[in-house]
Amino acid sequence: GQNIDQPTEMTATEGAIVQINCTYQTSGFNGLFWYQQHAGEAPTFLSYNVLDGLEEKGRFSSFLSRSKGYSYLLLKELQMKDSASYLCAVVDSNYQLIWGAGTKLIIKP
Amino acid sequence: IAGITQAPTSQILAAGRRMTLRCTQDMRHNAMYWYRQDLGLGLRLIHYSNTAGTTGKGEVPDGYSVSRANTDDFPLTLASAVPSQTSVYFCASSSSGGGTDTQYFGPGTRLTVL
Numbered sequence: 001g002q003n004i005d006q007p008t009e010m011t012a013t014e015g016a017i018v019q020i021n022c023t024y025q026t027s028g029f030n031g032l033f034w035y036q037q038h039a040g041e042a043p044t045f046l047s048y049n050v051l052d053g054l055e056e057k058g059r060f061s062s063f064l065s066r067s068k069g070y071s072y073l074l075l076k077e078l079q080m081k082d083s084a085s086y087l088c089a090v091v092d093s094n095y096q097l098i099w100g101a102g103t104k105l106i107i108k109p
Numbered sequence: 110i111a112g113i114t115q116a117p118t119s120q121i122l123a124a125g126r127r128m129t130l131r132c133t134q135d136m137r138h139n140a141m142y143w144y145r146q147d148l149g150l151g152l153r154l155i156h157y158s159n160t161a162g163t164t165g166k167g168e169v170p171d172g173y174s175v176s177r178a179n180t181d182d183f184p185l186t187l188a189s190a191v192p193s194q195t196s197v198y199f200c201a202s203s204s205s206g207g208g209t210d211t212q213y214f215g216p217g218t219r220l221t222v223l
Contacts, residue, residue: 004151031209042199042214043152050209087152095208099151 002026004100006088011106012078020073020086020103028093034062034073035087043087083107111135113215115200121221122190130185130218132200140206141183143175145196158183159206190222
């Protein structure tokens with residue numbers, strides 16, 4: 001079966017750095033998305049990786065290792081507004097999106 | 110530009126009633142999707158449409174139907190609601206149905222079936 005694993009919840013301190021991991025086992029791979037979802041709101045796009053390596057976008061970076069079935073989202077200089085759920089989603093061989101359950105990130109002052 | 114709108118924002122429905130959730134996008138996207146989101150579970154695809162006039166079944170299609178008469182609208186109908194359909198429903202769209210295009214989500218409809 002297809003499976004995406006993320007930690008259920010993480011806590012970090014304002015101003016710090018946090019890494020949210022995502023491991024996947026899917027039938028094929030055609031890319032990996034990260035979305036941010038604030039409580040009670042819609043998911044919004046953060047990043048898309050299809051090649052191995054690190055992609056940096058301001059305070060947020062996303063890393064992919066296809067051989068390990070692994071990705072992480074790195075958030076730097078954490079702000080209170082970064083408190084949200086972070087969703088990992090993989091595009092499988094049928095070009096369908098398979099979603100993880102999400103990681104709830106709590107930022108403490 | 111509104112992006113994607115959904116209506117209603119929330120609804121409480123008696124079991125057995127019929128309900129249509131509305132979704133409209135103004136981005137001229139070809140592909141549209143309906144998801145449900147339940148606590149502890151990832152987004153689950155109910156139905157999708159890669160272009161006007163075509164629809165397909167997702168992971169959890171039972172009890173739901175959709176239509177795509179034009180590019181902008183993609184309504185989701187619950188023919189006879191059951192309590193297990195209590196969920197938050199998100200409509201999304203992407204420029205194409207290729208899977209690698211970014212999906213843009215509506216604000217969601219919170220549905221409670223009693």
